[in-house]
Amino acid sequence: MASGTEKKKTIIFFHPDLGIGGAERLVIDAAVGLQNRGHKVVIFTSHCDPKHCFDEARDGTLDVRVRGNWLIPASIFSRFTIICAILRQLHIIFATYYYSEFKKLKPDAFFVDQLSAGLPWLAYLYPEPRILFYCHFPDLLLAQGRSAWWKRMYRIPFDFIEQWSMSFADSIAVNSGFTKGVVGSVWPDLVAEKDLQIVYPCVDTKEKKTDFVDDPVAAWQEKSILLSINRFERKKDIGLAIKAYAGLEKKERENVMLVLAGGYDNRVQENVVYHKELVQMAETMGLKTATTKTIVTALNVPDDVDILFLLSVPNALKDILLKSARLLVYTPSNEHFGIVPLEAMLAGVPVLAANTGGPLETVVEGKTGWLCPPEDTKSWTAVMNNVLHKMSDKDIKKMGSAGIDRVKSEFSDVKMAERLDEIITAMADVPRRSCIQISMFSMTVLLVIYDTGYYVYKSQNEEIYAKGIQKKLLPPFTYSALAVMKSDTKYEAVVVGAGPAGIAVVGNLLEQNKKPILWVDHELKAGRLNKYYREVPSNTKVKRFISYAEGVAPFREVAKETPTPNAYTHLKSLDQEDTCHIAQAADLCLMLTKGLDESKGVHKQLGDVSGASWTDSNKWDVTINSPDEKFPGPTTVSADLLVLCTGSSPTTRPLPVDNLTDIGLDPALNPPLLAKILPSKEAQTVGVIGASHSAILVLRNLYNLASSSHPNLRVLWFTRHPLRYAEERDGWILRDNTGLKGAVATWAKENLEEDVMPSSDVSKYIKKISTHTDEEAAYQRFLPSCTHVVQAVGFKQDKVPILKRNGEDLEVKYNNKTAGFADAKGEKVKGLYAAGIAWPEQVTDPEGNVELAVGLAKFMKYLKRVTPEWTSK
Secondary structure (H helix, E strand, C coil), rough: CCCCCCCEEEEEEECCHHHHHHHHHHHHHHHHHHHHHCEEEEEEEECCCCCCCCHHCCCCCCCCEECCCCCCCCHHHHHHHHHHHHHHHHHHHHHHHHHHHHHHHHCCEEEEECCCCHHHHHHHHCCEEEEEEECCCCCHCCCCCCCCCCHHHHHHHHHHHHHHHHHCEEEEEEEEEEHHHHHHHHHHHHHCCCCECCCCCCCCCCCCCCCCCCCCCHHHHEEEEEEECCCCCHHHHCCHHHHHHHHHCHHHHCCCEEEEEEEECCHHHHHHHHHHHHHHHHHHHHCCCEEECCHHHHHCCCCCCCCCEECCHHHHHHHHHHEEEEEEECCCHHHHHHHCHHCCCCCCCEEECCCCCHHHHHCEEEECCCEECCCCCHHHHHHHHHHHCCHHHHCCCCHHHHHHHHHHHCCCCCHHHHHHHHHHHHHHCCCCCCCHHHHHHHHHHHHHHHHHHHHHHHHHHHHHHHHHHCCCCCCCHHHHHHHHHCCCCCCEEEEECCCCHHHHHHHHHCCCCEEEEEEEEECCHHHHHHHHCCCCEEEEHHHHHHHHHHCCHHHHHHHHHHHHCHHHHHHHCCCCCCCEEHHHHHHHHHHHHHCCCCCHHHHEEEEEEEEEEEEECCCCEEEECCCCCCCCCEEEEEEEEECCCCCEEEEECCCCCCCCCCHHHHCCCHHHHHHHHHHCCCEEEEEEECCHHHHHHHHHHHHHHHHHCCCCCEEEECCCCCCCCCCCCCEECCCCCCEEEHHHHHHHHHCCCCCCHHCCHHHEEEEEEECCHHHHHHHHHHHHHHHEEEECCCCCCCHHHHECCCEEEEEECCCCCCCCCECCCCCCEEEECCCCCCEEEEEEECCHHHHHHHHHHHHHHHHHHHHHHHHCC
């Protein structure tokens, strides 16, 4: 069961056809497992025949709802199955949306498998629930019959749709390491974007009470049963079992029967035809066959039958067959995973399988079964003969026990459900991909329909067209071309950057009811604050972070809606007058980023803004490049406001000494990473340049290493001026933005000041070099003795989009009082604003000192003052 503190979720499953097969078994097990953990589970499917499905789908264990089976057939003249499958899935999605079925269920997550075409629409129609796609195997590799050029052409759009649509999943799971490798080779771009999770299919490891199990065993106790369980499909290569069995001498087949059981559906032409082919193959080899559909008829076949075909096997019958079998023969090559070998091992039956694909991860050669090359039929025959005539019952039982232990320890249903629950919970922190492309696609489809209708109308009404209707309608395909080049979506604002300032901008714009907002960032994960500085102690009191979190109503709503305990409630529980780690502020920013979603008018887009152009229509046309290479070309959207929160990165200055290894400020601020960069046993000297908060943090990190794991490490500290500290005054802080604060200030006072450093333990490892009189000379004299260098000398603006106005390059100057911009003539640039560490507010303290205000609470204070004045006029 889910833990008491964990929120119970509503999880909606989508599966094309809930019949009998490995994929269907996985879906049933996943649904039951999550339901057993306390979650509400509903399965939507296009078809579920009570006579041809697993027990849990028909006995009330699961809530299974069939939608759309009456409208769209599974195929058209046994062809076009992929088109029909996509249309059936889309029918479920749109029908449930139209009838508000999901609105009543209030899903937290969707579990979709086999068919990914509907994922973009799920993401578009339901922005809140997360999507887990379970990829059994790339469909483009499963589709058969590509020898003809026209068949290859027919599959091209579906192969593209498969990869493109999968990218809309918040997480993708695969059923084995083999499948993960195949997916990586087929779709390297997708794997680069998504971290594929391996979730092995499972079997129910609980003891089962099956009625009448003993009777069939007794009925067949005079025979040794070789069992194959597979769907009647050519790719399952069931003929291999027949050929291997036929390789036994007639005497070796005495009192032996090969039972070929598996999924069979009269509606599926391949099932019907392949079964007939197998019967013909067996009879051609001189083997007598019989075909049955029930256990009663199966038990009454003549004793001289060599091969028994059992069509459509319910769970109870499958359990009976496994109890009766001496060997499971599993013939598919390059099988994605293969659940049947697990079921056999759990039943104590050794497994003979192909030495390719999933069985390599489940069957242990010589311990739980055998793995043979599928092309070497004789090796399969040899294993059959060994099991039938050379191995004792004791040997078989020993191998069976090893199989039972392996399944229970590695492939239990409880483990699979726990793994899925972890993935679904973790998806909540994954940025949702923007659905702008879906809007563009919808418009393009509509315009293509319009163009087609236009063409037809023109061809049938030449006279009317000639009289002037052509003046009222654009030429064919013009609208379609426009739809491809430009999105029809109009936003109140485009916000570029998702660090603390970008988050604050979005919150303040919402406070001013300026929405919808398009929020663009290459990660949408709280910027550099979260990516690089989580290990850094903050110089800000906790109460300042709280003032940021409570600064605007949308932030307060997110804090209220987020299940507790959360990042906000954690900060509230701390000493408000003390400082904390940056990680705690970063977690707050991540929580706010997640909560500012489409339900509040915020649309998120992974990517970078490469340029923006102000047009005569008083709006910005913003060009966005998505990291997803599957989308050709950039996307352009329109907005009244463009707000830059593009951030800054550590800067460096030229040094007069070469051959120094530049550690970089970001790694130097991360103690675990710094420890890895510097060899622990080698003698090395690090030059640290600067006396800022960051510089002192680096010095402290290096001292901690030198006094512990890196005894041969020494540091030269280059500084131009004495240490400067922030000082509390009457209602304000002197050097609020430049002075040392908090724990760093305390450490500096105790170890680095002129009067204490000589007696401090720090002096054993750190030597101070003053550069006040001649900085260049100090560098030239002392830097050659260094092996590494860290420069903590400030930050520089990150790259900003190319700005144009009416087609010409636009040079701008930032106004750090209004957050707006002026052009080269000093005139206001309409609709363009900025904030954050790259665009801070300029403040003057009561003593006349001028500083740039940087920090979460300062960003919020600045934006609350200026955002109400932002306009495109």
